[in-house]
Amino acid sequence: MDDHFGPDVAATYDDSDGPHFDPAVIGRTVDVLVELADGGAALEMAIGTGRIALPLAARGVPVTGIELSEAMVARLREKDGGDAIPVEIGDMTTTRVPGSFRLVYLVFNTIGNVCTQDAQVECFLNAVAHLDPGGRFVVEVGVPDLRRLPPGADARVFSHAPGYVGYDRYTDLVAQQATSHHFRAGRSAVHELRTPFRFVWPSELDLMARIAGMELEHRWGDWDRSPFTAESTSHVSVWQRPSA
Structure with missing residues (x-):
């Protein structure tokens, strides 16, 4: 890991x-x-x-x-x-x-x-x-919330709040691979954290x-x-x- x-x-x-x-x-x-x-x-x-x-x-x-x-x-x-x-x-x-x-x-x-x-x-x-x-x-x-994806889409926002946005992008439906993207607003910049996962x-x-x-x-x-x-x-x- x-x-x-x-x-x-x-x-x-x-x-x-x-x-x-x-x-x-x-x-x-x-x-x-x-x-x-x-x-x-x-x-x-x-x-x-x-x-x-x-x-x-x-x-x-x-x-x-x-x-x-x-x-x-x-x-x-x-x-x-x-x-x-x-x-x-x-x-x-x-x-x-x-x-x-x-x-x-x-x-x-x-x-x-x-x-x-x-x-x-x-x-x-x-x-x-x-x-x-x-x-x-x-x-x-x-x-896994694949059924909530619009046709043709590969990502879904799971959180949207002041100073923070998070979404999951499904990158390989066969191997069940995805990546969570977390965007947080700091005092001077927006920072992104990416965490891969297997659903x-x-x-x-x-x-x-x-x-x-x-x-x-x-x-x-x-x-x-x-x-x-x-x-x-x-x-x-x-x-x-x-x-x-």
Whole structure:
């Protein structure tokens, strides 16, 4: 995996006013993860700056992280409680950490940052290798919105706000490749961040879980556990490693 979250991105990552940084959204996310951890420890793949890990740890769940970006971990370390969370620097498709966990989770579309199908399968295999029998793997990711593209178009704006515009450009529909473009207005210039991703369908993720030996337990439209429907724009999916 390539690291697209260097010092410049890490320095302003927590300044976002997007919905994933809304305290109410974070609270609902943590509520669900506390329940799914079921009194055990949790491993966050792509822990980042600790948006979810820190409040989850504050709720009494022991959290360990895997993170590719040293710059993002440096930001985590600057926060209250950040030094207490063990983090292994490495690729979440292959990096192993000591111990086993009741819960492994991967949030905020990060499975898409794994840009090939083979590597996404390896991510599932790495997750289950860290799970206790009966443990759970949770993924939060958007549903590909190709049907919302006008005929002949290859891009869709997903956010337009003062000082920020974001759009996804679909570059290869066969290999399921796309790039997110993020434009932010600074004091003297507009800065662009590009992050490639592989969009993936819920049914494809279920097959990856099956390859890894897990079974689908829940799929919700959001962290509020709303039903997942054909109109859902994202999903929170929970797969379980069999107890036997």
